[in-house]
Amino acid sequence: MNEIILRPLHAGDEKAFMDGLELFSDMDGDWYSFIWELGIKFETHLQTLDDRFHGRNLAPGLVPDSMLYAFLNGKIIGRSSIRHDLNDYLRKVGGHIGYAVATPYRMKGIATEILKQSLIYCKDVLKLDRVLVTCDENNEGSIKTILKNGGEYQDKVLAKSETIYTNRYWINLK
């Protein structure tokens, strides 16, 4: 497989982003973007991403974040949402990093590569010493992705419902 490039969106990425929306259309919209809305201009979308990166105009309780997209041959096939800090919810359940891979591209090592590059970003850009990564206890693909990237199991918490536990792992970046 060719190289995966994980990076923020640029002004020239509108077509790739719109094609990605289609590719991710079988999944809940948040797995592709937390902020995209039909009809907004792409440049407005980029401005909102930049505001969130810098912590400008954040809704109450939100922390600054980076949304990075995984490009393969110019096509968006995955994404990583990286929270720069932890609030109470993220410390308990959400963690620093959440990633997704488009359905046709799964089981090819792409999430493993996305998390690897996300960790480099956390260390080099955000200057974090360690990150919390979480997933549902029954999400075998995500558990393996975390363990392959050095995740150390901490515990599991009941958060979303009475039945599905969230596993919590720390990854040391030093």
Ligand SMILES: CC(C)(COP(=O)(O)OP(=O)(O)OC[C@H]1O[C@@H](n2cnc3c(N)ncnc32)[C@H](O)[C@@H]1OP(=O)(O)O)[C@@H](O)C(=O)NCCC(=O)NCCS
């Ligand atoms: C979970 C997810 C990110 C995995 O992406 P992926 O690109 O298929 O993962 P990888 O190919 O890097 O796989 C990592 C390991 O998990 C295994 N794996 C992946 N999906 C699996 C599944 N559904 N069941 C069992 N094992 C799985 C792979 O075989 C690989 O193990 P190996 O190295 O021993 O062969 C993807 O299924 C997804 O986007 N799911 C929806 C969103 C989500 O759950 N995100 C995670 C939130 S914490």
